[in-house]
Amino acid sequence: MSMTLPHLTDAESFRAFRYDSSRWLPIALDIARSHGFDADAPHVFATGTNLVVGLGDTLILKIFPPLLRAQFVSERGSLTQLNGRLHLPIPEIAAEGMRDGWPYLIITRLAGTLGSEVWPHLPEDQKERLLRQIGETIAAVQRAPLGALGRIEPRWDDFMRRQMQGCRARHTRLGLAPKFLSGLDDLLRDAEQLIPMDAPPVILIGEYIPENFLLACDDGQWSLAGLFDFGDVLAGWRDYDLLGPSAFMAAGRPGRVKNLLEGFGHPKPDYALKRRLMALMLLHRASDLNSHICIEGWQEQAEDLVELQELIWPG
Template sequence: MTTASLPTFADPKAFRAWRSQPQQWLPIALDIARSHGLDVASSHVFSTGTNLVVGLGDHLILKIFPPLLRAQFVSERGSLKQLAGRLHLPIPEIIAEGERDGWPYLVITRLTGTLGSEVWPSLPEAEKDRVLRQIGETIAAVQRAPLGPLAEIEPRWDAFMRAQMQGCKARHTRLGLAPKFLEGLDDLLRDAATVIPMDAPPVILIGEYIPENFLLACHDDQWSLAGLFDFGDVRAGWRDYDLLGPSAFMAAGWPGRVRSLLEGFGYAKPDFALKRRLMALMLLHHASDLNSHICIEGWQDKAGDLVELQDLIWAE
């Protein structure tokens, strides 16, 4: 019996529509798994995420990347190889890799723990402080690892930042950022060119330290960080960029949480220069959308401009 081929897609929308119907691609995924001698008896599809993702039992995951997202495969594969054995925190291990019909794939180990997004909202405040400190420590640990081949990922930091600066005002206008914040963008972008280091030694940036991308585990009634996964958006650049996800989605303007995250990372309390740099980076992040991402109730009414907003997000 011949197995169907993986098709070619010209745009992400067509791929997403096809991916949403697993009956079209699951037989091919299982054939790939069998070609590596893997057991497919208890496989299951992960419906969320960007690529084709299939769990193979409780211990392995197959990720298949469409050619138009090959850059994510390059980032994921390079990051898992580069960080292997360098962190105190578990990350997936590559078991097998290959390509089918021009689609690269990875078979990786499945981590144990509970998805952060399932646990985070209900954690007591002291637990949130501790987890954020651990996240800050993990970001610092990742950034101490040598870049290796990840240094070659394009675009390079200075080109990426300049492109983001050029498109920043149009992006946030399109996304509906309130006029009172848009008014301060020109001043902030002028500052950004000097407050964001463009040619400092780059470090590994994961890009998205958010609850959907890490696992938590409970020991002795205390929740702790238990695993980190999803390295498809890795780039090389200035270290502060990776503070944005946990700042927006998790610290949410709580002074204790902000302090825990920054101290774990190795910073003292935020001064104006750090807040200004983080505000600029938040507006320039590759996925930036303040209306969707700042998890502070009523923040649009609590801040009158971008300077007040940075004080609200990184409260002392």
Template sequence: MPPDHSAPPGDRSLFPSFDGPAGFDRIRADLPAFLPAIRVVCERHGLSSGGLSAFAHGTNVVVSNDAGQIIKLFPPFLRHQFEAERLSLGRFHGTVPVATPELLWQGELEGWPYLVISRLPGRTLEEAWPAMSGAERAEALARIGEIMRAAHALPTAGLESIDLGWDAFLERQIAGCESRHRRMGLPERLASQIPAYLESARALLPTSVVPVLLTGEYTPQNLLVTRADGRWRVTGMIDFADACLGAPEYDLLGPCLFLAAGSADLQRAILGAYGYPPADLGSALRRKLMALALLHRYSHLRFQLRLEGWESQVSSLSELEQTIWPL
């Protein structure tokens, strides 16, 4: 494990001020604001400070240099994300059938933990998706299923600090589900159905599980593709700040919503590659996944569900379930 470093005494001027998480989000991609801290990290570890560029999207400060390295700064209120990424990077690298970043250095400045990791080649699946053929999309979903299956087989000893505590987590999510989706703008006719719908699915929800290592991020923004022999292929996986231990089905939600929603072929591609036999691809699985999609800690169907016009086309959560998973 790379060594830990502490900020030198008296060093108190490396980071900009901001007003809470919303204020941080507004300046997160402002490279000049974070250059003093980035330069200290570069000097500390002998990194190149040339070609520095901040990533526009994400939750933390993420900056690349011209030497193929990524510097990721975590504000103190997101230290749990630093811990999740630090631990999971070491567990994933070299153990799953896809490239993942190598953890090069870790440390802390003025209470801000940071990581230095290797940069992977490729474009995000989000960028490439519109240009991919139907066959390439099905191949990508199958590949994601294979990667996920390997990840869920990894040992979890030593990762207890990122365990969701699944059963208690599930109960908290159920209690706050309706109010969350009202805040996220789910149409009222659907939001009002949430309590009864979850009750209908309660017996199907995974409980007392043997937890597996989840990324929560098998989404097109965090999967990388490269083009070879005229075809796009999934070759990399990045961003593990939301990694945790929990029920394996939880990881299926990202690709099923962002990429496979409404397509029986794509849903079967990922679920089959993950390990579900054809006989299990039915109404019980569909309802379980829809309930978990509502209960996800970052659930925001208006953003995550890539189905044109779905909000005006479905009248019930049962109908939405069948629309997303036409198994």
């Protein structure tokens, strides 16, 4: 078997390669051993974007294909910049390098239970409590200095303008109902005034969702215990990072929304804030309202985008 990582030119060929771990796991283990780490009990993570393998209980190896080098730059830069600056544990870099043009990181493995395993079963008061902690964590990350992340591409103004240009085509392709598409031009026109393009940027993780954080339970109370996956970091306007928890977790519940926004530092949401968040939700790089808004029957409860923003961010 070849111990060389291949030259892959497109995402489809990489996905096929990633799914067949027999083609790359021996190379991953060789990388781990080259740094002196134990590779006798590997665990391949089937989900995720890159090649990811657990090395026992304490380390994780992430190998990035050259076509996703930007994710390596983002992850490495974020872990370096945020190290020691948060109250919440994040992975630390134990080793890094390059193999056949594929950059990799060996990072510490955090303790805790994956948020997506716990969140659906929590009582409402604990969901509100966790959303307040998430809001506080977003604010803490954004207080950290940008450092080298200030040079990460794309720049916020370029990113937003590109998203605006492709917004209608994207949501038409994804099957957004005509009654919402009809208000898109008005919303995008408002967005140019509501979304700051040249304000001082902050670190944006982009995906504060249950799959990307760990929880721990103490005397029946669940709390945030760790944050990971920094492959899609941007530098830009702060409200962008409220979209993940708004879509995937708050579910339009007034108590959840209130705790998220108060934890973040926003007062009671006014029309302008709701309008800006609605615009940002449609402009998010992963935006797909039909798949991501976790309010049951929201398509029938709202007749246009204005009613939808009131449904998602009540109060």
